[in-house]
Amino acid sequence: MLTFDRYEMPATLPEALALWADAPEGARLVAGATDILPWAREGRAGDVDLPLGIDLSRVAELQGHERHGSRVRLGANTVWQDFLDDAQLARWLPVMPHCAVWFADDQIRQQATLAGNLVNASPAADGTPPVLALNGELELCRWAGDHILCRTMRVEDFVTGPGATRLAPGELVNSVTLDCADGYGASFQKVGQRRSLVISVACVAALVKLDETGTRFADVRLALGGVGPVPERLRDIEDRLKGEPVDTRLIEDAAAATAARVASRSRVDYRRRVVPGFVCAALEEAAERARVAQRKEALHA
Amino acid sequence: MQRKMRGRGVAASWYGIARTATVDRAGAWAELDDGGTAKVVTGVTEIGEGILTVLAQIAAEELGIRPEDVTIGDNDTARSPEAAHAGATRQTYMIGNSVALACREAKARLFAEIAAHWEVDAGTLVAFDGELRAEGTNLAMTMAEAVDLCKRRGVVPVGAGHFAAHGTGLNPEDGSGAPWQAYVFGTQVAEVEVDTVTGEVQVLGLWAAHDVGRVINPRGVEGQIEGGVVQGLGQALMEDYQTANGHPVTHGFAKYILPTALDVPEITSILVEDPDPLSPLGAKGIGEPALVPTAPAIINAIHDAVGVRIRSLPATPEKVLAAIAEKQARAAAAREAAE
């Protein structure tokens, strides 16, 4: 059971940051609340009384998204359902709808935020691999007495271990900025024990761009989750494939190397068996979708 | 091996109806009430299986009225006769027959009065769907009129019924005995797809043929089969309550994995009727038996698909993949030995 001695709903970023800067020990930021409420239950944290909850869902500056060149900046209140409902976001970030559809369920996606998923830093977080693949960067802000201080950090550097990040005291995530990947084919694969409301045993995000002939990898983005303390971008495999022809044998060879990346403490054998096949399937599906996207584009042109 | 492999398996089963190795019993009261309605009182309520509707159908059929005219109460040890427990696939069999017998007594009271009024033999009276008539005559009235007439003649048409199923205890040395008087049988076929990359198993089709005795409500029976099958599927593939030195580790639904709408197969139910000769209704039951053959049918189907035998439930993706890997390793070793 979760109780708060105070519950605040700031409307602006300065208000939120000021509250956070002065917050008593044990205070918590509340974004979607879909993690904090289940956390305060028996078997996990048990009954928890927090001195202060700062609910960010009404902070104006954290809403919405905008595109700047080849990057898109997502306000921290962007929820998972946005990747399914907003056709523009789906086009810019083709991997996100495939990931979103695996994320929790329809109801939770209305509340749960991408930023919250990153900050929670679960090794099995669905959101981190696609964000890594899209060179995700966070804007972190804090209150400096009379003004807001912001810094940016790559998500790859931000997540340091299970539940651990480089978020400094007084800081909150203001936005998540991602590469736009228009024209890429994307795939998100996840294995768990069922097909909805499932926590990943392992997941992989893949993005593929083909060259103009549609036969070679022009770009490859690949990231794995659930196989170690932090999700990981697989740059060596990306590099191995870039410029090469899209070929099953080559993909299989490249993917075989991923088994060695498994560094989880549990179900190691299983993860080692699954991951290479999984990475293969993701690359092949992404390549196929890239071909379809290319054909569609050709048709329109 | 292709990534997705399919296969089929079958399992058969049997089950006993009502409480085991004992004399099971239940009681009920019935009253034909004003307006041609009825009250039926017995000591259990709905646990979801549809018993209230089944009892209303039975009462309606026996009394010659409509199910919606039946009021069922009262699930209360201080207000209703003993019906004992809501389990053991005994509700339709035990309570259903008790209600039928109670209704027969109430109806006999009413029919005696109407027969006297019409000056016909009570055996010629037929009631259905709220209408009462004497066969071979043009005499007819509504059940509402009949109850009114019966009461004006000074008779309240009430009845009581009880039903017993005579099981015997088991001999403590050799277990011999007759634990039930009614048995049901079932057979299920499962079709699965095994993902040889992840070890995930999806059950795509399931055919469930069950003898339930006389069917009271076909949709209700199907609902019991479908629910039983999916519980069996959960146990076959994903559910696993775990403790570590007595401390539960699957303490919520995030850890204790249940099937969702995306995990269930298309289910085809085939209802087979082998009526029970020892009870007035001939109905037997389906609540528990529906679940029995599901897990072995699925496990046998996995074997058919990928040639591995899972001996320990649940067949998680991890277990299935490990079994496939072991099988491939054995085959490779055998090839090597042969060379």
Add this chain to the structure above:
Amino acid sequence: MPEMTLDMRVNGRKVTRRADPGQRLLDFLRDELNLTGTKEGCGAGECGTCSVFVDGKLVKSCLMPAAKAQGADIQTVEGLARPGELDVLQKAFHKTGASQCGYCIPGMVMAATSLLREAPEASLDEIKERMGGNICRCTGYTKIIEAVALARDVVTGRASPAVLEPEGVGESYIGHNVRRLDAPSKVTGRLKYAGDMVMPGMLHMAVLRSPHAHAEIVSIDTSEAEAVEGVACVITSADVPGKDGFGVFVHDQPVMARGKVRHVGEAVAAVAAEDVATARRALAKIRVEYRELPGLFDPEDALRPGAPVIHDYAPDNVVKHIPIRKGDVDKGFAEADLILEDEFSTQQVEHAYLEPEAGLAYVDADDVVTVISPSQNITHHRHMLSEIIARPINKVRFIMSPVGGGFGGKEDMIYQGMLALAAMKTDRPVRLVFTREESIIASAKRHPSRVKYRMGLTKDGRITAIRFEMLSDGGAYGMSSEGVMRKAAILSCGPYEIENLQVDTTAVYTNNTPSGAFRTFGGMQAQFATESMMDIAAERLGLDPFEIRRRNMMRAGSLTHTQQRLTSASIDRVLEAAEQASRWEPGAPTMRGPMRGDLGGPGTRAPCTLGARFETPKDSKERVA
């Protein structure tokens, strides 16, 4: 507790309340507004029973602090149709028989409403995908999906509203699809389960549970808890006036731990207070001193000489052993051409009824101690409680509230005694609602099993002998173990006539979560082993799985494993029905899958790959209701 003024529109009406902004929207709706159609199934966003619309978006209200709904337009299940009416979806649920226990149904109706608003043209796959956040434990989802598809067809004009009408009756109501009489109250959220019921002056109970698997209770000090403002009473086993013990077969379980605890989660003491939060705070102030004892966690260990003893009355830790002997197994194995030996195991399984245990007790004007709860056996509970509280049986009354799923898990009287004691001690109504986690750790599970199997067969597939040995972990208390072992033994060798058999089933005490009654009562564990063996045998002998079963099946006149003469046996008919319906292609079970010709036909679905909604064109989106 902080307070703020919460303003919302709820089901079209303006609502203003001073309330705790940090409480869950679920609690605000249920406790402040008495909208109990919104259920709590898990409190952790994993089941969907609490789904409500907030500004048109479906959310799980157990995951939403009430403050987030400030100024919002809320729609709950009570707001879908006018009182006394059903909307199209609710009618469809009624028509197809989509509700069973009904506890998940308001959430299901809400999820279906959301999907028909968002995607009225949804395919069956998309329907399933969009309802993936809602768990149902009774229906197997099939009739729910059928109902949603039916409503979709009516809403989109593909089907006439007449399809929602009841089927006409022919000559009999037996064998007729009479619609469930209780469905309208379930699809509208109107039906009150025990946890939805309130009485004037009602207290709320919370239970202190053991953190140890096996420990002696040295002392319990409740004084600090009793002193907490708002606490009406604290009860322990010292408050039991009569014979303290309950159980389905052996009364080995005290209402609350007496002298020692035998499993993690066992009730040790309980507090009744003005509200749940106060009761839970007071729990933390009960001081219990434990001395830990060596525990037993594996059923094999429980049988070893010198093993710790869990119950004094059972020094060998055996709850029950059931033997069955028929014929001469040595002779039977001697006659066999093939002898197979194997081992099988099944796991502990949670009932996972969506309604957690809940109850309400009071003492009425005639001094009758009354307990309202979803008990699956009010007759037996009445007997046991009468002894526990030392009152005549007519001064104990059990009322069975609508059961939100039972499956055997609500046969054990694990909390009704505490409620009765607290009501007697305070002379006030007392309500207890388990959390999901509490339900999972404190209630019985399906017995896990280990089976050692030996089967002898002739070359033509006739079984000559079976030796079947099952060991099962009964956990800390007897509950239904005796009956489960009996049923497992009786049914063990399946629907086959076996001339020679030797069956032993044994349940033992350990310090694990107790095992108890669960749909099939031992029948599935035993027959999982037998039906696996039948296929293993068929593979070895090159026989079709149906054929080997036919060669051994019971018939009218057969002697069962317990030597009962059967007057009829429908196994031949169900085998044939399943074989025909599935269009089974005969052959031995030798990994035939890749060669089969009967796969993927009618009666199967396509494999699920998420993303069905990407197939439906976006521009078809329109609001329905």
